[in-house]
Amino acid sequence: MSYISLSDKDKKEMLDRAGAASMEALFDSLPEEIRLKRRLDVPDGLTEPELLARLEEIAGRSAYGRCLSFLGAGAYRHLIPTVVDALSSRGEFLSPYTPYQPEVSQGTLQVIFEYQTLICQLTGMDIANASLYDGASAAAEAALMANRLNGRPRVLLPRSLHPQYRRTIETYTRNTDLELVPVGYGGDGRLDLGELESKLDDRTAAVLCQSPNYFGVIEDIKAVSDLAHRRGALAAAVVAEALSLGILEAPGRMGADIVAGEGQSFGLPLGFGGPTLGFMSCARDFLRQLPGRLSGLTVDAEGRRGFVLTLSTREQHIRREKATSNICTNQAWCALRATIFLETMGHDGLRELACQNIHKTRYALEKLSGIPGVAPRFSGPVFNEFVLRLPGKWAVLDARLREKDILAGVGLEGDFPDLKDCVLVNVTETHSREDIDRLADSLREALR
Amino acid sequence: MNREPLIFEVSDKGKRAFRLPKLDVPFRKDLLENCPLRREVEGFPQVSEVEIVRHFTRLSQLNYAVDIGFYPLGSCTMKYNPKVNERAAALPGFAGVHPLAPAEYAQGCLEVIKRTEELLCEIAGMDAFTLQPAAGAHGELVGMMLIRARLTDRGDPRKVVLIPDSAHGTNPSSAHLCGYQVREIKSDGRGRVDVAGLERALTPDVAALMLTNPNTLGVFETEIKKIAALVHDRGAFLYMDGANMNALCGICRPGDMDVDVIHLNLHKTFSTPHGGGGPGAGPVGVKKELAPYLPVPVVVRKEGRLVAEEDRPESIGRVRTFNGNFLVVVKALAYILSLGAEGLREMSEVAVLNANYIRKSLEGIYHLQYPAPTLHECVFSDKLQKPHGVSNLDIAKRLIDYGVHPPTMSFPLIVPGALMIEPTETEPRRELDVFIEAMKAIAREAKESPELLKSAPHAAPVRRLNETAAARNPVLRWTEDMKEPSRT
Numbered sequence: 001m002s003y004i005s006l007s008d009k010d011k012k013e014m015l016d017r018a019g020a021a022s023m024e025a026l027f028d029s030l031p032e033e034i035r036l037k038r039r040l041d042v043p044d045g046l047t048e049p050e051l052l053a054r055l056e057e058i059a060g061r062s063a064y065g066r067c068l069s070f071l072g073a074g075a076y077r078h079l080i081p082t083v084v085d086a087l088s089s090r091g092e093f094l095s096p097y098t099p100y101q102p103e104v105s106q107g108t109l110q111v112i113f114e115y116q117t118l119i120c121q122l123t124g125m126d127i128a129n130a131s132l133y134d135g136a137s138a139a140a141e142a143a144l145m146a147n148r149l150n151g152r153p154r155v156l157l158p159r160s161l162h163p164q165y166r167r168t169i170e171t172y173t174r175n176t177d178l179e180l181v182p183v184g185y186g187g188d189g190r191l192d193l194g195e196l197e198s199k200l201d202d203r204t205a206a207v208l209c210q211s212p213n214y215f216g217v218i219e220d221i222k223a224v225s226d227l228a229h230r231r232g233a234l235a236a237a238v239v240a241e242a243l244s245l246g247i248l249e250a251p252g253r254m255g256a257d258i259v260a261g262e263g264q265s266f267g268l269p270l271g272f273g274g275p276t277l278g279f280m281s282c283a284r285d286f287l288r289q290l291p292g293r294l295s296g297l298t299v300d301a302e303g304r305r306g307f308v309l310t311l312s313t314r315e316q317h318i319r320r321e322k323a324t325s326n327i328c329t330n331q332a333w334c335a336l337r338a339t340i341f342l343e344t345m346g347h348d349g350l351r352e353l354a355c356q357n358i359h360k361t362r363y364a365l366e367k368l369s370g371i372p373g374v375a376p377r378f379s380g381p382v383f384n385e386f387v388l389r390l391p392g393k394w395a396v397l398d399a400r401l402r403e404k405d406i407l408a409g410v411g412l413e414g415d416f417p418d419l420k421d422c423v424l425v426n427v428t429e430t431h432s433r434e435d436i437d438r439l440a441d442s443l444r445e446a447l448r
Numbered sequence: 449m450n451r452e453p454l455i456f457e458v459s460d461k462g463k464r465a466f467r468l469p470k471l472d473v474p475f476r477k478d479l480l481e482n483c484p485l486r487r488e489v490e491g492f493p494q495v496s497e498v499e500i501v502r503h504f505t506r507l508s509q510l511n512y513a514v515d516i517g518f519y520p521l522g523s524c525t526m527k528y529n530p531k532v533n534e535r536a537a538a539l540p541g542f543a544g545v546h547p548l549a550p551a552e553y554a555q556g557c558l559e560v561i562k563r564t565e566e567l568l569c570e571i572a573g574m575d576a577f578t579l580q581p582a583a584g585a586h587g588e589l590v591g592m593m594l595i596r597a598r599l600t601d602r603g604d605p606r607k608v609v610l611i612p613d614s615a616h617g618t619n620p621s622s623a624h625l626c627g628y629q630v631r632e633i634k635s636d637g638r639g640r641v642d643v644a645g646l647e648r649a650l651t652p653d654v655a656a657l658m659l660t661n662p663n664t665l666g667v668f669e670t671e672i673k674k675i676a677a678l679v680h681d682r683g684a685f686l687y688m689d690g691a692n693m694n695a696l697c698g699i700c701r702p703g704d705m706d707v708d709v710i711h712l713n714l715h716k717t718f719s720t721p722h723g724g725g726g727p728g729a730g731p732v733g734v735k736k737e738l739a740p741y742l743p744v745p746v747v748v749r750k751e752g753r754l755v756a757e758e759d760r761p762e763s764i765g766r767v768r769t770f771n772g773n774f775l776v777v778v779k780a781l782a783y784i785l786s787l788g789a790e791g792l793r794e795m796s797e798v799a800v801l802n803a804n805y806i807r808k809s810l811e812g813i814y815h816l817q818y819p820a821p822t823l824h825e826c827v828f829s830d831k832l833q834k835p836h837g838v839s840n841l842d843i844a845k846r847l848i849d850y851g852v853h854p855p856t857m858s859f860p861l862i863v864p865g866a867l868m869i870e871p872t873e874t875e876p877r878r879e880l881d882v883f884i885e886a887m888k889a890i891a892r893e894a895k896e897s898p899e900l901l902k903s904a905p906h907a908a909p910v911r912r913l914n915e916t917a918a919a920r921n922p923v924l925r926w927t928e929d930m931k932e933p934s935r936t
């Protein structure tokens with residue numbers, strides 16, 4: 001299938017106008033030695049029905065769809081209202097570029113403005129950007145931003161931070177002067193505040209505290225922020241499960257200076273991990289160091305309200321190597337979906353959704369803990385994920401459960417050698433009581 | 449024109465657009481007793497479903513889009529985004545799969561990644577690709593990290609990256625984020641890299657040359673082989689910004705030009721929708737020497753099965769979560785499979801034909817600073833209109849009145865008052881002609897009634913917006929005390 005719109009007559013007349021004897025001749029400026037003298041080794045083009053058949057066949061090889069899955073760990077299955085797909089798939093939203101011509105981009109710009117507002121409201125901060133790539137790169141940008149703000153070289157990373165976030169931050173900061181310092185967790189699964197206090201010093205730029213953390217445990221952001229501020233360091237809250245913001249106190253109201261996170265839970269499908277949505281918000285004082293695009297309010301020549309991309313002197317296309325980040329293309333359409341999702345859920349719906357996650361998770365936690373030998377690994381309060389310690393080898397149990405097409409969770413030993421035979425289980429509103437009971441029954445059986 | 453209110457301005461307590469099924473587990477009062485919970489999310493909207501649907505439908509109507517008409521933004525490759533690709537990306541075997549699903553449950557997704565990597569290797573002439581980077585700039589960063597890792601293993605990461613003055617702003621920014629100083633090299637009188645200047649700039653502390661080819665003028669760097677040889681001779685690497693790959697598919701391959709690292713923009717060349725600013729994808733291709741350093745995970749075939757390998761000691765590590773912007777990759781794969789080998793070549797040929805058709809139609813009416821032959825785009829300037837007090841901004845805004853989107857403005861920086869036009873291959877001739885006639889009419893208007901241009905647009909949902917005021921007093925979110933300014 002070709003998407004060319006020219007007829008043969010068009011081509012001929014246009015070649016004439018262009019002064020080229022043939023299509024070949026259009027490339028006369030290319031040296032002969034580098035020209036490809038053969039056809040690309042790419043199969044013949046497909047028609048739409050052939051294409052769909054081919055891709056359906058490939059998609060069908062992913063057996064995940066038949067599983068009862070409790071995988072979470074930074075990617076969560078939540079309800080997506082029909083309006084999210086219906087509205088976000090409009091060509092007027094899908095097919096424009098970055099709104100650099102504001103007069104013909106008011107739709108996108110107002111959506112971004114509303115998105116920024118929603119993120120500020122949820123995180124309790126003054127300003128938010130128009131999106132970053134994902135939660136991990138947003139966390140990395142937060143570390144770099146903290147360093148720009150106070151010039152200090154150390155960043156404290158709790159071991160309870162999502163391991164993929166930690167590795168991304170390591171990659172992003174490898175060629176900078178930043179030093180990354182790990183901080184351990186206690187028996188409740190929370191950041192070890194004593195260790196944090198001892199590692200905070202006047203060279204510390206920030207502590208990045210994920211809440212709920214990788215183990216699903218809700219951190220005491222206020223205590224962490226207070227300790228950080230006492231040494232003049234910044235507190236950056238990292239949120240990998242943004243739905244938690246519907247019920248937990250906003251990080252900004254507990255002292256966080258920067259909030260960076262992952263917005264996948266807001267209307268974005270699992271999609272094998274992407275595209276999702278990095279978000280970032282902060283105190284107004286930090287505006288000049290915030291990475292990413294911003295939509296701002298202004299007026300047109302007749303004094304009517306309008307929106308424009310603003311403060312672009314922070315960005316690469318103006319500031320080049322002195323920019324706050326190299327980011328250009330962001331995740332605008334994902335932010336649109338999040339905006340539709342959040343406005344559809346609304347104030348009461350979002351809270352109820354978050355509450356259902358807490359209730360179902362508690363039900364699952366108690367149900368599973370009732371199985372002999374199975375116990376919660378940590379005592380701290382959880383949102384919609386928890387770590388279980390199993391009385392048998394996780395690999396063996398996992399294999400037995402997979403025979404029944406149950407994926408009980410993410411094994412932790414690979415990333416945390418001290419969490420041998422521990423599994424991270426995620427429960428959301430999409431799991432029914434029967435699903436949870438089936439998991440419990442199957443685990444009980446697998447342990448026999 | 450009716451203005452669409454902010455959703456917060458139509459919100460009213462108790463309205464709902466969505467209801468959840470009843471909780472099917474026991475309700476408990478004692479949950480999270482010791483955690484600080486919020487009573488409310490202050491100002492969070494409460495509206496009905498009808499209000500949601502109308503709000504976003506009306507907002508969508510304030511946008512110009514490729515689905516509406518000609519969108520000749522230079523360097524952005526605003527081609528048509530086939531609808532079937534959206535359907536492909538929504539297949540449950542792609543959209544519904546958890547990124548941490550064990551490999552045996554995700555073979556289809558892993559196949560998409562492997563197959564797309566193989567196709568991109570063939571199209572670009574590279575040995576290996578990673579699909580991890582989320583966008584072009586992310587790809588640049590990854591590419592520079594690969595070079596740095598390799599040089600470090602050779603004993604010295606070096607200090608400097610050379611970048612032509614015509615480059616995208618992301619190039620210097622990405623190099624800087626990777627710990628390199630940026631040294632700008634001047635273009636020659638034809639808009640190409642000045643090879644003699646490059647040779648002088650290639651000191652022993654140079655790690656890489658970042659080169660866009662065809663460059664941002666749409667001009668092919670004809671001395672690319674010589675440039676590559678010079679760079680390699682000094683032990684440095686040649687990085688190619690593949691943003692303009694839309695001109696080259698099936699015509700020539702960066703790998704055959706001795707490029708060491710390239711990033712491609714799937715949202716440009718391979719037609720995944722720009723979505724109002726993203727998501728894109730910026731896959732990075734490398735030659736063998738750099739392949740061990742690619743970010744994890746890497747999809748490999750083992751005993752007839754595909755697995756995502758994490759444990760690769762020489763890898764630069766992770767650059768984001770999970771498996772990249774996977775559903776964007778699905779759309780690009782769908783596009784490549786639809787076009788096939790012949791279609792890809794025709795894509796580049798017609799992209800170049802359309803650009804040259806526009807160029808020839810407007811030459812003389814608008815100033816062309818660099819007369820060298822161009823491929824997929826051409827860069828005019830406002831030099832001939834300047835004497836009438838009219839700038840490229842005025843021309844761009846006036847185009848809106850003619851129903852087409854303006855070209856890219858003021859870039860590349862080596863052309864003052866630039867108007868950078870990239871029609872892409874999917875445009876019908878009629879739409880090209882509408883644009884050409886509009887540009888001609890505007891050139892006449894610039895002479896006869898420049899005020900018309902300076903006060904444009906006249907037919908957009910809003911008149912010209914005050915960007916200075918937005919930056920001087922940044923209002924970046926709605927607050928309860930916000931009032932719509934009264935009309936003057």
